[in-house]
Amino acid sequence: MSNERIKEQITDALRGVMDPELHQDIVKLKMVKSVAVCDGAVRVEIELTTPACPLKDVIRKDVERAVRGVAGVTQVMVEFSASVRPSSGPLADALPGVKNVLAVGAGKGGVGKSTVAVAAAVGLLRDGATVGLLDGDIYGPSIPTMLGLGDAQPRVKNERILPIEWRLPGSQSVLKVISIGFMIDPDKALIWRGPMVHGVMRQFLGQVDWGELDYLVIDLPPGTGDVPLTLAQSVPLTGAVVVCTPQEVALIDARRAVRMFRDVGVECLGMVENMSYYACPHCGKEDDIFGRGGAKQSADRLNVPFLGEIPINGVIRAAGDEGRPERLFEHERTGQAFSEMVRNLAGQITVRNLTKPPPRAIGQPDQQGRNAANAPGHKPIGIG
Numbered sequence: 001m002s003n004e005r006i007k008e009q010i011t012d013a014l015r016g017v018m019d020p021e022l023h024q025d026i027v028k029l030k031m032v033k034s035v036a037v038c039d040g041a042v043r044v045e046i047e048l049t050t051p052a053c054p055l056k057d058v059i060r061k062d063v064e065r066a067v068r069g070v071a072g073v074t075q076v077m078v079e080f081s082a083s084v085r086p087s088s089g090p091l092a093d094a095l096p097g098v099k100n101v102l103a104v105g106a107g108k109g110g111v112g113k114s115t116v117a118v119a120a121a122v123g124l125l126r127d128g129a130t131v132g133l134l135d136g137d138i139y140g141p142s143i144p145t146m147l148g149l150g151d152a153q154p155r156v157k158n159e160r161i162l163p164i165e166w167r168l169p170g171s172q173s174v175l176k177v178i179s180i181g182f183m184i185d186p187d188k189a190l191i192w193r194g195p196m197v198h199g200v201m202r203q204f205l206g207q208v209d210w211g212e213l214d215y216l217v218i219d220l221p222p223g224t225g226d227v228p229l230t231l232a233q234s235v236p237l238t239g240a241v242v243v244c245t246p247q248e249v250a251l252i253d254a255r256r257a258v259r260m261f262r263d264v265g266v267e268c269l270g271m272v273e274n275m276s277y278y279a280c281p282h283c284g285k286e287d288d289i290f291g292r293g294g295a296k297q298s299a300d301r302l303n304v305p306f307l308g309e310i311p312i313n314g315v316i317r318a319a320g321d322e323g324r325p326e327r328l329f330e331h332e333r334t335g336q337a338f339s340e341m342v343r344n345l346a347g348q349i350t351v352r353n354l355t356k357p358p359p360r361a362i363g364q365p366d367q368q369g370r371n372a373a374n375a376p377g378h379k380p381i382g383i384g
């Protein structure tokens with residue numbers, strides 16, 4: 001059989017390989033970039049929709065099995081590349097070059113939103129994506145401390161603010177960061193009022209030179225007030241991540257946050273349960289201090305994906321206080337928990353982008369001429 005004929009048969013066989021999250025075949029999803037055949041040896045190049053793909057190993061096995069089933073194939077090599085697909089629609093117009101914007105938030109203070117936002121940004125960067133991190137906590141910015149960038153001051157070039165660069169140790173990868181904490185004494189920000197917050201957020205989104213980014217992660221302040229609304233009004237969010245701890249009081253606020261995002265037309269990409277349990281460093285026994293599992297139950301009830309459980313661990317607190325976020329991934333248990341969360345999140349972003357219409361900000365009409373604020377199910381909410 002000629003190589004061309006074998007290639008055709010391989011492509012046909014690959015039509016039987018489904019992306020496990022998207023439930024469509026990988027040929028239709030344009031993930032098969034190339035097939036090369038030489039004396040029965042086959043090399044298949046698969047382009048993933050995110051470098052942080054959670055199901056790479058499953059896809060590899062399924063591709064190998066399908067290709068081995070073709071007559072004349074003696075050897076199979078699967079190679080992966082990744083390209084986050086560019087957004088279409090309003091996001092491409094509002095922030096050209098930025099493919100996805102994610103907000104990390106919750107109703108409750110102190111549950112670990114900033115920790116999860118930092119872990120998401122650093123985790124995506126570690127997996128090979130280009131990432132930015134915007135500190136949306138105008139009143140109490142914590143990102144500069146958590147990244148060890150307390151003294152940094154952004155420069156302005158051609159009337160655009162250049163983000164501060166945080167370099168992942170041992171690599172060339174750089175996270176682009178902006179925070180009000182780089183610009184003013186954080187204590188002064190506490191007296192800011194609504195309209196000023198709007199102004200700053202719009203400036204961060206519009207006047208910062210973000211360049212090309214696969215993901216821009218936004219760390220939201222506690223509450224369901226001004227900043228999330230300004231964001232939803234200013235930029236089409238790909239989606240939101242809601243962080244909570246397992247206690248009922250935190251879950252009530254988290255459920256309110258999910259509903260708030262839905263009310264303003266923002267997709268909820270999933271819930272994360274932080275401080276889920278404590279694992280004894282001596283015997284490994286897990287203690288569910290706050291009553292593990294509540295976030296998963298709430299996520300199921302609200303019909304939003306559950307992205308993972310993060311244990312309580314002194315390493316996480318120290319990584320934040322010392323400004324060494326790479327340490328979140330160096331400890332075995334926390335590293336595994338954060339990596340899983342990051343990959344589940346990246347998977348959900350891909351699912352969202354391929355199955356739903358492009359995101360839009362409040363006030364931008366959809367294809368039927370409705371805007372997010374008058375979409376079915378929207379209940380008006382006050383600002384502030």
Ligand SMILES: Nc1ncnc2c1ncn2[C@@H]1O[C@H](COP(=O)(O)OP(=O)(O)OP(=O)(O)O)[C@@H](O)[C@H]1O
Pocket residue numbers: 108109110111112113114115116137140142220221222274275276310311312313314316317318320321
């Ligand atoms: N899983 C964890 N284990 C141990 N410490 C944690 C964990 N998650 C967060 N922390 C610590 O708890 C403190 C609060 O976390 P963080 O600042 O991320 O919360 P937040 O929700 O962003 O707070 P705020 O509402 O003030 O913005 C930080 O010192 C952080 O390092």
Ligand SMILES: [Mg+2]
Pocket residue numbers: 113114115137142219220221222
């Ligand atoms: Mg915070």
